[in-house]
Amino acid sequence: MSAPSWAPRVTRIGLIAVLLFLLLAGRLWSLQAIQGDYYRGLSEQNRIRDFAVPAPRGVIYDRRGQPLVTNRAAFTVSVLPMEVRQPGRLADVLAALLGMDREEILARVEAGRRRPFEPVPLRRDVGKPVVLAIEENRMDLPGVVIQVEPVREYLQQSFAAHTLGYLGEITGDELRAKPGYRSGDLIGKSGIERAYDETLRGEPGRLRVEVDAAGRPVRVLDRQAAHPGRSLVTNLDATLQAVAEQHLRGKVGAVIAMDPRNGEILALASSPTYDPGLFSGGISAANWRRLTGDRGLPLLNRAAEGTYEPGSVFKIVTGLAALSEGVANRNSVFHCTGSLQLGRWIFRDLAAYGTVNFIRGTQVSCNVMFWTLGRAVGVERLARYATGLGLGGPTGIDLPAEAAGLIPTAEWKQQTWKEPWYPGDTLNMAIGQGFVLTTPVQMARVVSAVANGGMLMRPRLARRILAADGREVRTFASEGVPAGVKLPPAALQVMRDGLRAVVAGGTGAAAAVQGLEIAGKTGSAENPRGRPHAWFAGYAPAGRPALVVVVFIEHGYRGGLNAAPIARALFEAARPALLPPATGQGRP
Incomplete structure (x- = not known):
């Protein structure tokens, strides 16, 4: 009795099914045995966040121990580049909330993609209304996080400003010249803050937290404390x-x-x-224009x-x-007649002081005496x-x-x-x-x-x-x-x-x-x-x-x-x- 005509087709289908099953099993084995650690890491990165914890900078004192510059806690709005799927839409929303230029936000997000799992600071020292607005719109702001960071507090505002200096976010050139600093770090830009930056800055810590689907923290998994910077006592009175x-x-x-x-x-x-x-929370464009455009050069x-x-x-x-x-x-004698002739030129003094010695000539600031001394x-x-x-x-x-x-x-x-x-x-x-x-x-x-x-x-x-x-x-x-x-x-x-x-x-x-x-x-x-x-x-x-x-x-x-x-x-x-x-x- 001959085999039914459909038997070869069934055999072929069976072979294909077995082959597909083997391919699927091989892929599953590869995912679990060979690439398991990689995908497990991606999974954890979707629910676990590692944050750098900025170290409080050292306090700056006057010679008698009076604090001139300290720190206070403030809110920082940052963004995780890996979670930003629609950067243009996010930038539109944040520009209105933070008072920032849309293009600046986009540039910061793009620059942060080199380290996609690290928060990129957008605006430091924001007020509570901004924080509440972000939390209320959390589902529409994927990747946006609120961090609490220390910011500089200059206790008497403009007091000794040129001596104390100010902070600013590290630039690309500074980052390349300063090993150990990270993108987004605040560093001294002028004055003592810059001259003694490495003394004052401290050592940042790390914080690992688990987050939910909306990016809200659920629990702290690990914490490495930041080490505050050393303080500086100045000679200022x-x-x-x-x-x-x-x-x-x-x-x-x-x-x-x-x-x-x-x-x-x-x-x-x-x-x-x-x-x-x-400058403590990042100077606004309007304030920067005002300072740099001031003809008094403050x-x-x-x-x-x-x-x-x-x-x-x-x-x-x-x-x-x-x-x-x-x-x-x-006892040298000088005749302060009010002028001195040099060739065809006449150099005139403010007044004629008569005959003077060195002490009297200095006392009245006789130009004729000092012209005579300078020529000699x-x-x-x-x-x-x-x-x-x-x-x-x-x-x-x-x-x-x-x-x-x-x-x-x-x-x-x-x-x-x-x-x-x-x-x-x-x-x-x-x-x-x-x-x-x-x-x-x-x-x-x-x-x-x-x-x-x-x-x-x-x-x-x-x-x-x-x-x-x-x-x-x-x-x-x-x-x-x-x-x-x-x-x-x-x-x-x-x-x-x-x-x-x-x-x-x-x-x-x-x-x-x-x-x-x-x-x-x-x-x-x-x-x-x-x-x-x-x-x-x-x-x-x-x-x-x-x-x-x-x-x-x-x-x-x-x-x-x-x-x-x-x-x-x-x-x-x-x-x-x-x-x-x-x-x-x-x-x-």
Whole structure:
């Protein structure tokens, strides 16, 4: 009996079924035995989230332990790129909720896809209404998470803003240059926050949580605590800083108060100023435009980053050069007739002071005397004394940005301007005009060298570093080197006597404080940008200096009128600490 005609077909179908079953079984085996760990990881990543826990930054204190910068808890809105299926729609919703630009949100989400399981911060320090709105629309915002993070709190808003600095999100270039940092990290962008970022930043922790289908946390699976950053005690005296800022308000300029014995910066103020808290949660585009578009340049630290014609405060350098080189002495006689003729050019002074010696000429700031001294000393020696006193280069202050200033020479002028050095250039240089540019902190260092006997102290803001538990980790020692030129004690003493006379009854009389002997020099520096700048640079007590004050007022016209009174306010505030133990104690 022959087989039915349909039998071969059944056999073929059976073979195909067996083959399909074997293929399916093989695939299942592959998924479980070979790729099981991979797919198990994907499954866990769909229900388990790993979050970095930012470490609180260290606190910044003044010299007496008063907190200046701390931290507070705030909400951060982040997004998990792997869960974003419709980035355009999500960006539309979040742009309205967060007040952000739609394109910025899309760019952040796209950049985060390189690490799709890590939250990408969109907006820090959002208010509770925003958090509630996101939670109410949770199902329509896949991938959006709310995190609690520490943000910086600048306790007195704009107080010491240029010294303390501010934070910002790390850029791509910074990320490549800083191993150990991650995308989205906040780092110091200016001031102490930047200079001591690695000290202050701490070590982030990790948090592993299980989430439901809507991305809401269900339970914490693992927690690794963050380690707070170390704290920094500064040399700032909050009282002197407040006085400096109060008297700078409404003006454009800078104030430096420094201990000439060790370089400790007691006050550093720049005006106009800004509120670093604007950057704590990520500065808005409107605030950024307002700050960067302000013609007053509020982000510029005029104390260390601005360079200006020093005017007559530079006469300290000219006088020291002349005294040290034997060109002049205490009793040298000068005829301050009100003008000096150089070839066919006539250089005019503010007034005619008659016949004067070195002390009297310094007291009234006679230009004719200093023109005469500058011509005798010459440009090369003037430049050598200026650079030897630290001008024309950075002071080494522990801030991330500092201008070098400019001390010109004949060679410099030929290279830069393709012109020879003229005798008139020397006269201008002798009174701090022409090409000379300095910063206020540089002038504080020059005056400190006069006050302390010829040591160039490194200006320093940091005093001590503290561990999270308050233990002292490091104390910063003073750093100083002898001036780069020889300053004979006799020359220094004559210069000091001249500076005493300036405040006792000369151009700096407005800086005088009853019962406190002060030495100093005023300056009115002509410049091509408007009215003259006003300067005062001095120290007290004159006999045993413990405080240097430099005041610079941009376009302030006369140093004796507008800079010296501000210096007086600082000396007055520090007076109890500067007087002998019988009437005062301690030091600022």
